[in-house]
Structure formats: C-alpha cells, structure tokens
Amino acid sequence: MPDLPGLGILRRALAQVSSIVWLLIGMGGEIGDHLARGRLPFRRAVLFEQTARTGVGSVPLVGMVSFFLGLTMALLTGYELRTFGMERLVPELVATAFCRELGPLMTGIVLAARIGAAYTAELGTMTVSEEVEAIEAMGIGPLRFLVGPKLVAIVLLMPCLVVISNVAALIGGAVISITTLNIALSYFVDLVREGLLVKDVIAGIIKSLMFGLIVGLVACYRGLTVKGGAAGVGAATTSSVVTSITTVIAADSVFNILLVKI
Amino acid sequence: MDGEMNQSPLLSLEHVKLRFGEQTVLDGIHLQVQPQERLVIMGQSGGGKSTLLRLIIGILTPSEGRVRFRDQEVNRLGRRQLNVIRAKTGMVYQYSALISSLSVRDNLALPMEELTRMGAKEIERVIDEKLELVQMGHVKDQMPSELSGGMKKRIGLARALVLEPELILFDEPSAGLDPVTSSVIDELIISLTEHTRATSVIVTHEMNSAFRIGTRMVMLYEGKFIADGPPQDFRQSQNPVVAQFVEGRTNGPIGESGKWEVGMRK
Numbered sequence A: 001m002p003d004l005p006g007l008g009i010l011r012r013a014l015a016q017v018s019s020i021v022w023l024l025i026g027m028g029g030e031i032g033d034h035l036a037r038g039r040l041p042f043r044r045a046v047l048f049e050q051t052a053r054t055g056v057g058s059v060p061l062v063g064m065v066s067f068f069l070g071l072t073m074a075l076l077t078g079y080e081l082r083t084f085g086m087e088r089l090v091p092e093l094v095a096t097a098f099c100r101e102l103g104p105l106m107t108g109i110v111l112a113a114r115i116g117a118a119y120t121a122e123l124g125t126m127t128v129s130e131e132v133e134a135i136e137a138m139g140i141g142p143l144r145f146l147v148g149p150k151l152v153a154i155v156l157l158m159p160c161l162v163v164i165s166n167v168a169a170l171i172g173g174a175v176i177s178i179t180t181l182n183i184a185l186s187y188f189v190d191l192v193r194e195g196l197l198v199k200d201v202i203a204g205i206i207k208s209l210m211f212g213l214i215v216g217l218v219a220c221y222r223g224l225t226v227k228g229g230a231a232g233v234g235a236a237t238t239s240s241v242v243t244s245i246t247t248v249i250a251a252d253s254v255f256n257i258l259l260v261k262i
Numbered sequence B: 001m002d003g004e005m006n007q008s009p010l011l012s013l014e015h016v017k018l019r020f021g022e023q024t025v026l027d028g029i030h031l032q033v034q035p036q037e038r039l040v041i042m043g044q045s046g047g048g049k050s051t052l053l054r055l056i057i058g059i060l061t062p063s064e065g066r067v068r069f070r071d072q073e074v075n076r077l078g079r080r081q082l083n084v085i086r087a088k089t090g091m092v093y094q095y096s097a098l099i100s101s102l103s104v105r106d107n108l109a110l111p112m113e114e115l116t117r118m119g120a121k122e123i124e125r126v127i128d129e130k131l132e133l134v135q136m137g138h139v140k141d142q143m144p145s146e147l148s149g150g151m152k153k154r155i156g157l158a159r160a161l162v163l164e165p166e167l168i169l170f171d172e173p174s175a176g177l178d179p180v181t182s183s184v185i186d187e188l189i190i191s192l193t194e195h196t197r198a199t200s201v202i203v204t205h206e207m208n209s210a211f212r213i214g215t216r217m218v219m220l221y222e223g224k225f226i227a228d229g230p231p232q233d234f235r236q237s238q239n240p241v242v243a244q245f246v247e248g249r250t251n252g253p254i255g256e257s258g259k260w261e262v263g264m265r266k
Ligand SMILES: Nc1ncnc2c1ncn2[C@@H]1O[C@H](COP(=O)(O)OP(=O)(O)OP(=O)(O)O)[C@@H](O)[C@H]1O
Pocket: B020, B025, B043, B044, B045, B046, B047, B048, B049, B050, B051, B052, B094
C-alpha cells in the first residue's frame, strides 16, 4: 500500500477512538461491579462537587459569549433584512440558529476550553504523581471513581448550559430588535414562539449531550494517558482542547448533514 | 524458608520477565513468598524493584512468566477478582502517592468508604488508630501538600493498613526518614506481621533496616535474583555484588556492569 501521509494520521486517530471506546467500556464495567455490590456508582457529594465546578462556574462565560453573539447576529441580519423590509424575521433567525446550531456549538467549544482543559490537567497531574495508579492498586476502579463523576457532570450540564446560552442570545437579539428594529418585546416573544420548531430544540439537545460526551471523554482520556511529567501535562492539556474543539465541530457537521438528509 | 515448604506460598513468581521496549528490566525472576514472611528486596537504583511490586498487584503485566497470589494467576483474573486481591493487598508507594485533593483524613477514609460498608464512626476509629500507629495523629485535618516528604510517607503507610491487608508491599518505607522515625517504622513493620499475620515484601536500600526487618532477603541484580536467603547469609556473603552492596563500597562489580558474570545463585 502506498505510504500516504494522511494514512498515518488516520490510523492514529482510529487507534485513539478505539482507546476512548475502551475507556468507556472499562468505566461501564467498573460501575457495573460497584452496582453489583449494591452500591451507587459514586457518592452524591463527589457528583455535586463536579457539577458545581463544571456548571455553575461556566454560566457567566457561556452567557456572556452567547449574549454578544446573539446581539451581533441580530444587528447584522437586521441591517441586511431591513433593506427588504423583512426585519420581522430576525427573532426567528436568532432563535433557530442558536437552538439548533450556535448554542450547542458555542457551549461545546467554551466547555472544551474551560472544563476539558481542567479535567485533563487534573487527571494528568494525578497520573504523573502516581495517584491514579494508587487508586487502582487499592482496588478502587479509577475509571469509575475519577472519570465517572466528571463525565456525568459534563454530559448532564451541557443541555442546561445550552439553554442558558440560548436565552442569553435571545436577550441580545431582543436588545437590538427593540432598540434598532422597532420590534416591541411582546412582539419579539411572539415571533420567536411562532418561528421556533420543536424539532430544532430537540436537535439542539441531542447535540449538546453528544458534545458534552465528546469533550469529557477526550479530556479524561488525554489526562489518563499523560507521559513525561509536568511538560507532559501541559502538552496533553493543549492537545485535549485542540482535539475536543475539532471533534465537536466535525461532529456538528456530520450531525447536520444527517439531519438534513432525514 | 526451609521447613515451611509444606505450606503453600502466598505469592509466587515463576520465570517472570519484563521488558519496556528494548530494555529488559526483569530477566527471569523466581520467587515464592510464604505467609507471614518479611521478605526484603535489595537492589540498585533503577534495578526494577518498584517495577517488581507493580507486577505483584497486577498494575503491570509480565512479558513472560506468571505471577500468582495463592492459587490465582494475577494477570488472568478479571477486573472484579483482581480488585478483590488488591483490596487485600496494601501498597506503600515510594513517593507516597497520596491523593492531593483530599485531606489526610479523607485519604485514609477512601478505601474504607469505597470498598467496605463500614459506618462513619467505625471509619473514624480506624483512621485514628492507624494514624496513631505511624505517630501522625496531629495532622489528620491537613492536606498532603502541607506535609513533609517523610510525613507523607507515613500517611501512605497508614493508608495501606486501613483494610487490614494480608499482604503489604513497602517501596522504600524508611527512605527520607530520620533514624528514630525510621526505627519506629521498622518496629511497626515487624509487629504487623507478628500480630496481624500479615506478609510483607519490603524494598529497601537501608542496610540497617533490611537486617532488622527481614526474615529473608533477596538481591536483585541485572534483572535476576543473585542471592536469596536469611539475613545472616547476606552479612557473610561470598558473592562480590552482595558484599559490595551490603558494605556500600564503591569499588567492586557494581558500576562496571557487563564485565562481571553473575556467580553464586541459590
Ligand atoms: N513505565 C515505564 N516505562 C518505561 N520504562 C520504565 C517504566 N517504569 C520503569 N521503567 C524503567 O525500568 C527500570 C526500573 O525502574 P524501577 O522504578 O523499578 O527501579 P527501582 O529499582 O525501583 O529504582 P529506585 O531504587 O531508584 O526506586 C528503570 O530503568 C526505568 O527506566
């Protein structure tokens, strides 16, 4: 077979995907063992701590970024549509774009940078200092104990953060509509409710769950496979953010293509 | 070890080899550890002692050979059975490996909370008891980052003891401790096997500790055990490597590896 440069990359990517799938299977197994002994997979306090760190801390950033994006979007589309007297379409446009596309995508990217990086750095440091190994040596499954709560936290919080992102974007859109497009707030709300389809909302939620899983898995995998001390943790963190952002964007495209086909 | 041969070994390694890439770290290890033995493993820095302990608890898999705990082959076990063995085994890490995000108290509580159904009171009692054993009762509420290396090491030891393990693996338990504390730890290791019927495997460089603790000693050199026997054999060993190691001389076969053929082997 010819030695194409792309082939090596593809092979490495596939190897990593399969490792990540194994990580997921291993975690499922460890959780299963724990359940078989009649115990909850993780303690409530641990899960709460993770969700607080993942979720509450991300609200300001997600809210702010989405608010400004919604604002900009309303401003630009309003400016264009106005020439045709179609500015009534702006609220629907902002709502639909955010619910099915920009909300999940933006939140995914923000969480990859903010939470994914933290997960990788934390697990990476624990790996380097043999803490992960010590947990394994005690007979406590590290995948269940360390990865489990992180993954559950990020997957469950993504949809919540996406809702916040959507609302923030709509507030941004409303600000522009009211101030520059002569659309009153009640009319804005009506237009959004008319324009928004349940289908779009569901697509957005599915996407957000999927992106949360991607970011969480990539981050934890990168953290657990760190090699080479502090420098290794740094490199893994960078690579974790880059990989999860690209994967989220790629998954978004694939999902959109599939959805259009259906 | 003679006379105990009728007993079945707690731990046995058969023809174990381990390679990291090109490098052969362990090159045919045979070892049987009887219950209640205190086996001291000596060897050069980088000789593969920590690696050997990792093989015993199944963190690493040998490239060749077998590791058995009682009659179970460690590397063939499923995750659940392996974790049962691990819960019965305590490991004291060379660099403590305490969970840095948990306080001393929570570090000790972790195995009990995750692996047993002990109540909060009971857990608290065990924590106090084990911390007292290593004379660290006063740091219960501190974080690992606030402790010195020697203190962390003693917490690591206490953590290894909370589940009353049958087998305890010590990776240089007294390195970095002052002579008095080091003696306290030595006494503790001895009393553990005498009172709780635990079996210990101790990796150490400290000759005084080694002779005080060990009921049996082995010397790891270039991936093999070149000597195996009771401590008094080591004091008067004719083997130049062992003699050099015990006396801590700079001249001798160690350091000119490759020039010397491995001789005496029991
Ligand atoms: N994960 C690993 N990957 C590659 N090589 C390794 C790995 N772990 C250990 N080694 C190599 O195996 C050899 C033995 O290491 P080990 O840590 O077991 O030595 P040691 O006898 O415990 O030394 P010390 O007394 O300094 O603690 C070393 O040469 C080391 O470079």
